[in-house]
Amino acid sequence: MRVVVKVDGLRYAYPAGVKALEDVSFDLHEGEILTLLGPNGSGKTTILKCLLRILKPFGAVYIDGERRWDCLKQRELAKFFGYVPQAHYPTFPYRVRDYIAMGRAPYHGMLSLPSKVEYMRVEEVAKMLDIEELLDRTVAELSGGQLQMVLIARTLVQEAKVLLLDEPTAHLDVSNAVKVLDAIREIIKKGIVKAAVMTLHDPTLTALYSDKVALVKDGRVVAYGCPEKVLKSDLLNSIYGVSFDVFKRENRLIVLPLGTK
Numbered sequence: 001m002r003v004v005v006k007v008d009g010l011r012y013a014y015p016a017g018v019k020a021l022e023d024v025s026f027d028l029h030e031g032e033i034l035t036l037l038g039p040n041g042s043g044k045t046t047i048l049k050c051l052l053r054i055l056k057p058f059g060a061v062y063i064d065g066e067r068r069w070d071c072l073k074q075r076e077l078a079k080f081f082g083y084v085p086q087a088h089y090p091t092f093p094y095r096v097r098d099y100i101a102m103g104r105a106p107y108h109g110m111l112s113l114p115s116k117v118e119y120m121r122v123e124e125v126a127k128m129l130d131i132e133e134l135l136d137r138t139v140a141e142l143s144g145g146q147l148q149m150v151l152i153a154r155t156l157v158q159e160a161k162v163l164l165l166d167e168p169t170a171h172l173d174v175s176n177a178v179k180v181l182d183a184i185r186e187i188i189k190k191g192i193v194k195a196a197v198m199t200l201h202d203p204t205l206t207a208l209y210s211d212k213v214a215l216v217k218d219g220r221v222v223a224y225g226c227p228e229k230v231l232k233s234d235l236l237n238s239i240y241g242v243s244f245d246v247f248k249r250e251n252r253l254i255v256l257p258l259g260t261k
């Protein structure tokens, strides 16, 4: 499969001198979900922000396998990557329909209003994600799972090629977490977006939903590959200081934390 994003040797330190990333590299192929897994503060969100060029790291990211991302206008990059940040409620109580339509901003700027055609696209996307009944409510009154679906819808009307999702299952119950992850998988399977990079904290959900995993510690990718290769009990133990039982049931990889003893 074609490489859609190539990340080559990213290094980044925050202005105060906090070293956040050291030599981060990975490839994202068409059709893949890559999960960044690692402890709090290990650098996962920083990696996503570097891909988006919200932060300006050393190293390079190649879009569609060839174009360097620092040669693209910010608006072009905003069309390529659809970013779903760590869950936060918008401060203004927008109507969901309008909030999703704002995903079109890279096409016409924040100041002009979305067109009738763009609102039709909002309806199509809402139908696809099964959230049509939310369109006339306000974002402030949504549950965590509903908000997450709305945030994903916003990136889909943007016609992003690659989704970047920061902890898409944070604050969600198991049923909503699985619903959101199933929706992400479905969107990729149908070719609506080419691939996704997400961050998760749950190793079993990581095993179930990832084609590839990058295990991140102290700003470095310490293991990278398919879930079977990366989610090994000794490796996870060395990173989290917790013992894990890793086994297969009905061909699914289960990663069970056992405690610190």
Ligand SMILES: Nc1ncnc2c1ncn2[C@@H]1O[C@H](COP(=O)(O)OP(=O)(O)OP(=O)(O)O)[C@@H](O)[C@H]1O
Pocket (backbone or CB within 6 Å): 014, 015, 016, 018, 019, 020, 038, 039, 040, 041, 042, 043, 044, 045, 046, 047
């Ligand atoms: N704006 C900032 N200024 C200075 N240091 C920062 C800033 N944002 C993050 N850091 C530091 O960079 C490192 C990586 O943070 P990052 O947010 O990428 O971690 P993370 O893996 O996403 O963590 P979490 O799982 O808690 O979301 C941490 O040491 C953090 O304290």
Ligand SMILES: [Mg+2]
Pocket (backbone or CB within 6 Å): 044, 045, 046, 086, 166
């Ligand atoms: Mg984070």
